[in-house]
Amino acid sequence: xxxxxxxxxxxxxxxxxxxxxxxxxxxxxxxxxxxxxxxxxxxxxxxxxxxxxxxxxxxxxxxxxxxxxxxxxxxxxxxxxxxxxxxxxxxxxxxxxxxxxxxxxxxxxxxxxxxxxxxxxxxxxxxxxxxxxxxxxxxxxxxxxxxxxxxxxxxxxxxxxxxxxxxxxxxxxxxxxxxxxxxxxxxxxxxxxxxxxxxxxxxxxxxxxxxxxxxxxxxxxxxx
Amino acid sequence: xxxxxxxxxxxxxxxxxxxxxxxxxxxxxxxxxxxxxxxxxxxxxxxxxxxxxxxxxxxxxxxxxxxxxxxxxxxxxxxxxxxxxxxxxxxxxxxxxxxxxxxxxxxxxxxxxxxxxxxxxxxxxxxxxxxxxxxxxxxxxxxxxxxxxxxxxxxxxxxxxxxxxxxxxxxxxxxxxxxxxxxxxxxxxxxxxxxxxxxxxxxxxxxxxxxxxxxxxxxxxxxx
DNA sequence: CTCTATTTAGACCAAATGGTCAAACTCCAT
DNA sequence: ATGGAGTTTGACCATTTGGTCTAAATAGAG
Numbered sequence: 001x002x003x004x005x006x007x008x009x010x011x012x013x014x015x016x017x018x019x020x021x022x023x024x025x026x027x028x029x030x031x032x033x034x035x036x037x038x039x040x041x042x043x044x045x046x047x048x049x050x051x052x053x054x055x056x057x058x059x060x061x062x063x064x065x066x067x068x069x070x071x072x073x074x075x076x077x078x079x080x081x082x083x084x085x086x087x088x089x090x091x092x093x094x095x096x097x098x099x100x101x102x103x104x105x106x107x108x109x110x111x112x113x114x115x116x117x118x119x120x121x122x123x124x125x126x127x128x129x130x131x132x133x134x135x136x137x138x139x140x141x142x143x144x145x146x147x148x149x150x151x152x153x154x155x156x157x158x159x160x161x162x163x164x165x166x167x168x169x170x171x172x173x174x175x176x177x178x179x180x181x182x183x184x185x186x187x188x189x190x191x192x193x194x195x196x197x198x199x200x201x202x203x204x205x206x207x208x209x210x211x212x213x214x215x216x217x218x219x220x221x222x223x224x
Numbered sequence: 225x226x227x228x229x230x231x232x233x234x235x236x237x238x239x240x241x242x243x244x245x246x247x248x249x250x251x252x253x254x255x256x257x258x259x260x261x262x263x264x265x266x267x268x269x270x271x272x273x274x275x276x277x278x279x280x281x282x283x284x285x286x287x288x289x290x291x292x293x294x295x296x297x298x299x300x301x302x303x304x305x306x307x308x309x310x311x312x313x314x315x316x317x318x319x320x321x322x323x324x325x326x327x328x329x330x331x332x333x334x335x336x337x338x339x340x341x342x343x344x345x346x347x348x349x350x351x352x353x354x355x356x357x358x359x360x361x362x363x364x365x366x367x368x369x370x371x372x373x374x375x376x377x378x379x380x381x382x383x384x385x386x387x388x389x390x391x392x393x394x395x396x397x398x399x400x401x402x403x404x405x406x407x408x409x410x411x412x413x414x415x416x417x418x419x420x421x422x423x424x425x426x427x428x429x430x431x432x433x434x435x436x437x438x439x440x441x442x443x444x445x446x447x448x
Numbered sequence: 449c450t451c452t453a454t455t456t457a458g459a460c461c462a463a464a465t466g467g468t469c470a471a472a473c474t475c476c477a478t
Numbered sequence: 479a480t481g482g483a484g485t486t487t488g489a490c491c492a493t494t495t496g497g498t499c500t501a502a503a504t505a506g507a508g
Binding site: 125173176178191193210 | 266268269271346353355356360363364367368371390394400401402405406409412413415419430433436437441443
């Protein structure tokens with residue numbers, strides 16, 4: 001995922017215009033992005049101040065603005081990273097394995113993400129709920145195409161009788177909804193049930209319950 | 225909900241200190257609450273300005289502040305209304321009817337709410353995602369108790385063998401997640417599938433799919 | 449019609465905040 | 479060492495914004 005800093009092919013012509021960047025230049029950007037994610041995901045774009053983010057990242061406001069020209073630009077950069085992470089599990093949805101196995105694996109991957117990257121999930125949620133004027137193109141382009149590809153696979157499974165008939169879109173939406181619920185609505189889950197995904201026992205029980213629910217919906221009686 | 229204005233016991237001593245309130249005083253409050261809901265649900269608490277809300281409600285900022293002493297107070301008032309609406313369907317979850325019927329009815333009620341009050345759903349979502357410091361007590365008190373009551377019913381159904389074994393909390397969370405997804409993530413649903421709950425055909429298909437999924441999860445083969 | 453409690457609006461204020469600028473500092477290749 | 483590119487900082491500015499204050503307008507009871 002980390003991009004190489006492009007080095008000039010031949011160092012003979014000109015002495016390698018080596019990055020004079022401060023050794024930790026890239027590390028600082030990451031610090032800022034992390035701080036931005038933390039703040040944006042908990043108080044939103046408008047609720048977070050540049051100064052607050054800078055403080056959390058351990059530098060001055062002015063210095064932050066040196067790395068990112070404006071708050072909006074930083075926000076976009078944070079969102080972009082989040083989107084990549086968010087898309088990852090769906091890309092890994094495996095069309096070649098058994099349907100039951102593919103769904104089981106996908107559900108576990110999404111819930112793992114909800115456990116390990118809840119801030120990313122929440123920021124994504126905030127952005128979508130508010131209308132995502134910024135993410136719209138991404139959703140209508142890459143995401144839509146990706147979903148369509150997976151939906152085709154699911155439909156073919158259905159046609160082969162390997163799973164019961166079900167609308168692929170609704171199926172995918174349901175899995176997204178349930179798995180992300182445990183990250184996005186964590187405080188509600190905690191308030192109502194007193195549990196958190198950080199508790200390994202609870203995590204496994206959520207994985208199992210979700211898998212059971214979806215597989216049952218597919219007409220695949222889970223053998224348990 | 226609306227409190228009676230306390231009238232002095234005997235009107236003989238003093239002439240009834242009748243409210244001199246402008247006839248449409250209450251209507252204006254509603255206008256403001258509606259405008260607040262619209263703005264808060266689309267740009268969040270921090271993203272909405274008092275002036276903007278006032279403009280949308282058709283009065284001056286100062287006048288709005290006359291009805292609600294501060295932005296936060298208005299926000300709380302809006303949230304309170306939203307919470308009441310949000311809780312409604314769960315309270316109506318009927319313990320006396322057949323399990324399948326109760327779930328079918330509940331799912332339809334929640335989806336109807338997602339269709340007819342998407343702004344309320346989104347504001348609730350925003351608040352929870354951001355940690356709901358304000359709603360926390362409500363969640364840990366009334367909501368938790370209500371869920372516990374319904375969970376008990378579900379467990380008893382399970383014990384009687386009327387539905388398959390399933391963790392009631394996860395079941396409820398799943399229903400919430402799926403049904404609210406169609407309101408909260410409407411732009412994503414639209415971007416990916418091109419459909420909206422406002423389309424009656426789509427609405428019915430979502431209701432049916434969700435009911436099928438949940439009932440299958442309960443081991444109740446829907447007769448369809 | 450008058451008198452008073454309620455309502456409305458405009459001017460104003462202080463704090464917060466996004467962003468700019470020029471000066472200073474840190475490296476590193478020469 | 480040193481010159482210049484890259485980095486960091488503090489001072490500063492314009493705007494937004496939540497909220498106050500005062501005064502005008504208005505509605506209804508008598």
